[in-house]
Amino acid sequence: MHIRLTSATAIVGLAVTVGTGVLARPAHAPEVTRGISDKDLVRSLPGFVNRSAPVNGFRLHYVVGGKGPAVFLLPGWPETWWSYHKIMPELAKTHRVYAIDIRGMGSSGKPAGGYDKKTMAGDLAALVRLTRNARVDVVGHDIGAMVAFSFAENYPELTRRLVLLDVGHPSAGYRALKLLPEPGTFGDTIDEDHPYLWWFAFHQVKGMPEKLLEGRAGIEQAWFFRYMAKDERAIDARSRAVYAAAYSTREGTRAGNAWYQAFDRDIADDATYGQLKMPVLGLAGPGYTRLKASIDARAPGAATIRVEGSGHFIAEEKPSALLDYLRGFLDRSD
Numbered sequence: 001m002h003i004r005l006t007s008a009t010a011i012v013g014l015a016v017t018v019g020t021g022v023l024a025r026p027a028h029a030p031e032v033t034r035g036i037s038d039k040d041l042v043r044s045l046p047g048f049v050n051r052s053a054p055v056n057g058f059r060l061h062y063v064v065g066g067k068g069p070a071v072f073l074l075p076g077w078p079e080t081w082w083s084y085h086k087i088m089p090e091l092a093k094t095h096r097v098y099a100i101d102i103r104g105m106g107s108s109g110k111p112a113g114g115y116d117k118k119t120m121a122g123d124l125a126a127l128v129r130l131t132r133n134a135r136v137d138v139v140g141h142d143i144g145a146m147v148a149f150s151f152a153e154n155y156p157e158l159t160r161r162l163v164l165l166d167v168g169h170p171s172a173g174y175r176a177l178k179l180l181p182e183p184g185t186f187g188d189t190i191d192e193d194h195p196y197l198w199w200f201a202f203h204q205v206k207g208m209p210e211k212l213l214e215g216r217a218g219i220e221q222a223w224f225f226r227y228m229a230k231d232e233r234a235i236d237a238r239s240r241a242v243y244a245a246a247y248s249t250r251e252g253t254r255a256g257n258a259w260y261q262a263f264d265r266d267i268a269d270d271a272t273y274g275q276l277k278m279p280v281l282g283l284a285g286p287g288y289t290r291l292k293a294s295i296d297a298r299a300p301g302a303a304t305i306r307v308e309g310s311g312h313f314i315a316e317e318k319p320s321a322l323l324d325y326l327r328g329f330l331d332r333s334d
Helices: 038-043 117-130 144-155 172-176 198-202 208-213 217-228 237-249 250-261 261-271 289-299 319-330
Strands: 016-017 021-024 050-057 060-066 068-074 096-100 138-143 160-165 279-282 305-306
Touching: 016 198, 021 060, 021 068, 038 050, 050 117, 050 319, 060 117, 068 117, 068 144, 117 144, 117 261, 138 279, 144 261, 160 261, 160 319, 172 279, 208 217, 208 250, 217 237, 237 250, 279 289, 279 319
Parallel strands: 068 096, 068 138, 138 160, 160 279, 279 305
Antiparallel strands: 016 021, 050 060, 060 096
């Protein structure tokens, strides 16, 4: 059964009925119960509208506004298109901005399969054609960065420029990730030299996370925001309620975890990829070292820049800096 939530009331209200079960309001839930549906959120972004398009057997939700060259903004786990809301109005002054809920995210469909990044790149290619754009700039964060990279590799004719935020494409190096943290390196916030990515393993498990996190995704998210952000206050209560609502259904958890469960396929695809020919920019927080290595290998000569004072969530933690970098990069002539 596919359930689409249009309000945080279903997650952070007094109770919600999903199937035959009643979920009590989780103690951690943000005190925001209204105004977080896509319709409500778009109202706070003048000039933007909600849209959806049929691609590859499901509907892809996106928010669009502005005029100029097309730019696709791809979010990552555990967020939605809303993660870019701080930069969308300014960017829309010079660009046609598409903030996209990728396959399995938010109000987009959550099909049974197709969560490898190459298939998800095909979703974007279909959207490019449906929106009658010849080429697009693509900006991806986290899982969205993996999809953005795959899009550029598989559809270079549709890709004008590529920006990766803090994450590169899955590679064979993922298989060397440690199950246990290095002694003395694991705390409330990430040690950039010794990251402990335990959720990569947790999200491999099928079935159990859906039961554990139903109505409670905000618990995992709150830990993750603290661990990966320099200033977790940059992700406010309203945004947290949006993200909790998006992932607190069993389908939301299943689909989000499926991005991680597809890493084997992604790693195999990565081994077949060559170098990128379009302009590429990397912007990073704690993932700087790993993103730079990835970009140096795939786009020699491209710049990877550390965004000072930012953690993993650059679009929310340092929106003004991100806008400056995007303007300088996207607006250059080819």
